[in-house]
Amino acid sequence: MKRRMGVVVAGLVLLAVAALVSVFVVLPRFGTDTIDRSQPALLQSLRDLSQYHAAAGDFQVVLDIEHDVRFVPSALAGQRTLFVAAGTVNAYVEFGGLAEDALKVSQEAKTVELALPAAVLDKPNLVQERCYVFAQERGLVDRLASLVETQDQQPFYVAAEQKISDAARESGLVGRAEENTRKMLTGMFGALGYQVMFTGATSD
Template sequence: MRGTVVAAVVILLGAAVFVFGQFRPFGGESIDRSQPAMLKSVRDLSQYHAAAGEFQVVLDIEDDVKWVPAALAGERTLFVAAGSVNAFVDFGTLADDGLVVSPDGKTVELRVPKPQLDKPNLHHDRSYVFSQERGLINDLQALAGPPDQQKFYVAAEGKLAEAAKQSELLKRAEDNTRVMLTGMLQALGFQVKVVGD
C-alpha cells in the first residue's frame, strides 16, 4: 500500500512538473533591459578584400591522464569547426612607386601589393561538438557546469589559418586585385603595365 502511495505521489509530481514546465499557466515574458550599443572608436581602412575562402575542419582531441584507465579519467572530443578567411590587399602600404604615370600621361606602371590573410572568422552557428567520450571522473566534473569549449575554438582557428595558407586564396586575391586596378585605370583612359616586385 505504501509503495502504491509513493508511486502515485511520484507520478503526480512528474505530471505537475510537466504541466507547469510546458504550459506555464501563469504566463511569462522575456524582457531585454540591455543598454544600446555604443560606438567606441572609428578607424580608417585602406583594405581591399579581394577573396574569401570557406573552410571546415574536424578536430580529434584526446586528453589522457597518465597511468589512469580511460574509463576513469580522460576525454576524447570530435569537434566540427566551420569558418571563413578573407584575403585582402592593404593599399595603405602601396609604395610611392606602386603607381607610376608615364611622362606623356598615357601609361601607368602598376605594382600590386602582396595580399595578406585575415584572422579566421569562426561560424559559431556551424561549429559544434560532434561526439565526446569521457571517463567517469570527467563525467562527474561535467555535472558541475558546462565544459569549456574555448580550447577547441582556438585550435580550430589555427587549423583554418594553416589551411588558408596552403590554399590558392592568396593567389586568387592577387589576381582579383590586379584585375580590379587594371580595369579601373583603363576606364580612366590609361594603358596599364603590371610589373612584378
C-alpha cells in the same frame, strides 16, 4: 543742369551694359579652347580603397582531440572530443600604406606603373552557429566533474582557427586574391584610358 547730367550718366551706363552684352554674344562665335592641366587622382583613388578584399574561402574542420591521464584507464579518467568548426578567411591587398613612388603615371603614353603589394590572409572568422561538439567520450571522473562545472570550449576554437589558417595558406587563396586585384585595377585604369603595368614582389 543736374537733370541733364543724370540723363547723360544713365545713357553712358546703358551704353556700357550694351557693350558688355555684345562682347559675350560675339565671343562664342570665334570659338574657345579649354586646356585641362589637372593631374590625375589615381593614387588618391587607391588610398581610398585602403583594403581590397579580393577573395574569400569557406573552410570546415573536424577536430579529434583526446586528453588521457597517464597510467589511468580511459574508462575512469580522460576524454575524447569531436568538435566541428566552420569559418571564412578573407584575402586582401593593403593600399593604405602605398608610398608616393609606388604609382608612376605617364600622361603622354597613357600608362600606369604600379608596385602592387602582396596579398595577405585575414584572421579566420568562425561562424558560431556552425561550431559545435559532435561527439564526446568521457571517463567516469570527467563525467562526474561535468555535473558541477561547464567545460571550457575555448581551446577547441583556438585549435580550429589554427587549422583553418593552415588550410587557407595551402589553398592558393592569396594567389587568387592577387589575380583578382590585378583584374580590378586593370579595369579601373582602363576605364580612365590608361594601360596598367604591375611591378613589385607578390606571392607568385
